[in-house]
Amino acid sequence: MGTSFARQGRLDESIEEYLKARELDPLSSIIARSVTLPHYLKRDYVRALELLRQANELGPPWTTTFEMGIYIQNRSFNEALAELEKAKRERPSDPLLIYDTGMVYAAQGKRTEALQIIKELEEMSGANLSQAHWIAKICAT
Numbered sequence: 001m002g003t004s005f006a007r008q009g010r011l012d013e014s015i016e017e018y019l020k021a022r023e024l025d026p027l028s029s030i031i032a033r034s035v036t037l038p039h040y041l042k043r044d045y046v047r048a049l050e051l052l053r054q055a056n057e058l059g060p061p062w063t064t065t066f067e068m069g070i071y072i073q074n075r076s077f078n079e080a081l082a083e084l085e086k087a088k089r090e091r092p093s094d095p096l097l098i099y100d101t102g103m104v105y106a107a108q109g110k111r112t113e114a115l116q117i118i119k120e121l122e123e124m125s126g127a128n129l130s131q132a133h134w135i136a137k138i139c140a141t
Contacts, residue, residue: 002015002017005017015038018038021034032055033059043073049070068080071083072103084097084101103138103141105117121134
């Protein structure tokens with residue numbers, strides 16, 4: 001229900017549902033990570049980052065595409081890059097991690113580095129352009 005309410009813009013109700021889910025399964029990193037979404041959509045970036053850090057203690061980071069937005073909105077670029085480097089040790093070719101790195105570089109105004117990430121995603125995509133949506137998002141940042 002939390003996801004459904006978030007998609008409907010009913011963010012306070014979304015938070016309530018996610019908190020109920022957390023009570024039922026307090027060790028779930030997925031549920032803990034999900035509760036950050038309505039806070040992010042409410043533009044409560046500080047709270048979203050606090051909750052994201054708690055979720056990262058429960059399980060692996062970088063499992064959703066909106067996590068990077070939380071770091072970017074808080075301008076926590078160095079923290080994001082450090083977390084990405086840790087995750088890349090276990091998931092070195094994960095396109096989500098590569099994309100997230102590109103988003104940090106773009107948000108920092110590091111054009112050369114962001115373009116290098118785009119090139120890497122293009123190479124991963126090949127002819128089918130499977131990573132095109134992430135490339136477009138980096139370009140738009």
